[in-house]
Amino acid sequence: MSSDLLEDLRKTTRQALTAGGGDVVDQLDLAALLLDGQTGGLGMGEREMVLVGEEIGRQPAPSAFLPSVILAATLLSHGNVDGVELAKDLARNRYAVALAGLNAAGTAMPPAVVATGGPGGWLLDGTSWGLAPPSDFDALLVVAGTGTGLALFVADGTAATVTADQLDPSRGLIEVTFERVPGRMAVEAPAAAGALRAAYRRAVLAVAAEQLGVARACLEMAVEHAKTRNQFGAPIGSFQAIKHRCAEVLLDTEFADAAIQQAIQSTGFDDLELAFLVATKAAVSAAQSCIHVHGGIGFTWEHRTHWYLRRARVNATLFGPPGMHRNAIAESVGVNAAGRK
Numbered sequence: 174m175s176s177d178l179l180e181d182l183r184k185t186t187r188q189a190l191t192a193g194g195g196d197v198v199d200q201l202d203l204a205a206l207l208l209d210g211q212t213g214g215l216g217m218g219e220r221e222m223v224l225v226g227e228e229i230g231r232q233p234a235p236s237a238f239l240p241s242v243i244l245a246a247t248l249l250s251h252g253n254v255d256g257v258e259l260a261k262d263l264a265r266n267r268y269a270v271a272l273a274g275l276n277a278a279g280t281a282m283p284p285a286v287v288a289t290g291g292p293g294g295w296l297l298d299g300t301s302w303g304l305a306p307p308s309d310f311d312a313l314l315v316v317a318g319t320g321t322g323l324a325l326f327v328a329d330g331t332a333a334t335v336t337a338d339q340l341d342p343s344r345g346l347i348e349v350t351f352e353r354v355p356g357r358m359a360v361e362a363p364a365a366a367g368a369l370r371a372a373y374r375r376a377v378l379a380v381a382a383e384q385l386g387v388a389r390a391c392l393e394m395a396v397e398h399a400k401t402r403n404q405f406g407a408p409i410g411s412f413q414a415i416k417h418r419c420a421e422v423l424l425d426t427e428f429a430d431a432a433i434q435q436a437i438q439s440t441g442f443d444d445l446e447l448a449f450l451v452a453t454k455a456a457v458s459a460a461q462s463c464i465h466v467h468g469g470i471g472f473t474w475e476h477r478t479h480w481y482l483r484r485a486r487v488n489a490t491l492f493g494p495p496g497m498h499r500n501a502i503a504e505s506v507g508v509n510a511a512g513r514k
Contacts, residue, residue, distance in 0.1 A: 174217065174218075174220065174221060179224060182221060182224055182225070183224055186201065186225050186228040186229075187228050187231070189201055190228060190229065190232040190234065191232065193234070196234075196235065196236050196237055196306070196308070197225075197228075197229065197234075198236060198237045198238055198242055198306075199237075202264075203215070203242055204237075204241065204246075204260075205246070205260040205263050205264060206221065206225070206242050206246075207222060207243065207246050207247065208250065208256060208259065209256055211256075212255075212256025212257045212259070212260055213256070213257050214256070219375065220437055222375065222378070223381075223382040223433060224382070226238070226379040226380070226381075226382030226383050226386070227383065227385050227386040229383055229386065230382065230383035230384060230385060230386020230389075230390070230456075230484070231386040231390040233344075233383075233387065233481065233484040234343055235306075235307030235342075235344075236306070237267050239345075239376065239379060240269055240270045240303075240305060240306055240310075240345060241267050241310075242263070243375050244268075244270045244314070244372050244376055245263065245268035245314050246259070247371050247372040247375050247376075248270070248360065248368045249262075249263075249314070249360070251325075251360050251364055251365070252325070252359045254359075266310075266312060267306040267308060267311055268311070268313070268314050269303055269305035269310040269312075269313050269314070269330060269335075269349075270303055270313070270314045270315075271286065271301040271303035271314070271316065271333075271349045271351075272301065272302065272316055273285035273300075273303075273316065275369055275372060275376070284316070284317060285299050285300060285316075286298065286299035286317040286318070287299055287317060287318050288318065288319050288326060288358075290319070290320075293355075294356075295326060295355065296353045296354065296355060296356070297315060297317055297326060297328060297351040297353075297354045297355075297356045298351050298353060298354075299317070300350045301316070301348075301349050301351075302347070302349075303347045303349045304344075304346060304347065305335070305345045305346075305347045306345060307345065309330075310330045312327050312328065312329065313327070313328045313329070313333060314326070314359070315327070315328055315349075315356060316365075316369065319362060321363075322362030322363055323369065324362045324365045325358070325359045325360035326356035326357060327359050328354050328355065328356040328357075329355070332354045332355065333350060335347050335349050336349075336350075338487075340483060340487055341483040341484055341486075343480070343484065344484065344488070344491075346487060346491075373492070374445055376492070377445055377446070377448075377492055378433070378436060378449075380491055381433050381436070381445075381448045381449045381452040382433060382452070384453050384455065384456035384485060384488055385430060385433060385452050387456040387481050387484055387488075388422065388425065388429060388452070388455040388456045388459035388460075388485075389426055390481060391422070391456075391460050391462070391478070391481050392419065392422045392426055394467075395419055395422070395462060396410070398467055399415050399419065399466055415466060418462050419462070419466070421462075422462050425451075425454060425458050426455050426459065428451050429448070429452040429454075429455040432444075432447055432448040433448045433452060442501060442505065443501070443502050443505035446498040446499075446501045449492075449498055450495060450498050450499065453488065453495070456481075456485035456488065457489060459485075460481040460482035460485045461482065463478045463482075464479070464482060
């Protein structure tokens with residue numbers, strides 16, 4: 174996509190999010206964003222995905238973008254499903270995704286959810302974290318262990334016990350408990366391992382873009398407040414400590430942008446993990462600095478600055494603790510956890 178069209182997509186996405194007319198996925202018909210244009214999808218790639226993700230980070234509202242548009246579409250596209258039917262399915266249905274075990278290796282030992290086959294079909298047991306769209310979801314996509322490895326199953330969303338996380342309700346983080354829940358195999362082993370790796374790449378890249386959006390929004394808020402808030406007869410932005418704090422956030426944000434652009438062009442998971450870490454550092458630092466610049470008002474739960482801090486913190490551990498991402502980078506360059514080659 175040309176730079177002009179990318180800018181148009183950015184403006185359209187920002188306008189839809191600012192208007193607040195519901196989920197941006199529905200407003201802009203983004204359900205099949207990443208599917209082939211010849212099968213009814215929009216035929217867009219990771220650059221466009223990142224752009225939309227960044228805009229969602231600027232306006233952290235509930236959205237089906239991560240669980241349904243990115244994760245479900247990527248995972249289901251690796252199964253024996255017709256592309257046209259998949260595009261129709263994603264346009265018609267919203268998926269929640271139970272994803273304990275989602276990682277760059279495409280493996281989970283032991284799996285959090287186990288699938289047992291029998292004469293009546295597959296039954297799912299276990300507990301997994303997951304992501305859900307803002308409205309009621311039609312189906313659950315589940316990563317589960319079988320006798321031959323990990324596979325992907327589709328289960329009825331009402332058959333499992335779903336508990337929503339309250340730290341950031343807009344993120345849609347859930348815990349899902351399965352007790353003898355029937356499931357239909359959508360992607361069998363070993364193809365599921367490739368599906369998980371592809372989904373992990375796109376999801377981590379999209380969340381890194383969200384973190385960049387959080388950082389940029391917080392920087393803009395902090396600078397604007399520093400220009401208009403007066404203390405001791407002068408704008409607080411004239412004080413050296415505030416200047417330096419905003420300048421440091423700007424540097425972090427630009428580093429994050431550069432790392433994400435490198436990850437888009439690279440096929441290696443080391444660049445992906447680095448982009449996520451750098452973007453997360455920028456988001457958390459920017460949100461904390463924004464609260465600091467705003468003073469006491471920024472500490473209130475309802476204030477917009479606190480929305481950003483919650484989103485940045487939840488995103489930071491969405492795919493494992495920071496140490497896991499650092500270890501993945503170290504292993505890619507032949508260094509173990511102790512720092513030795």
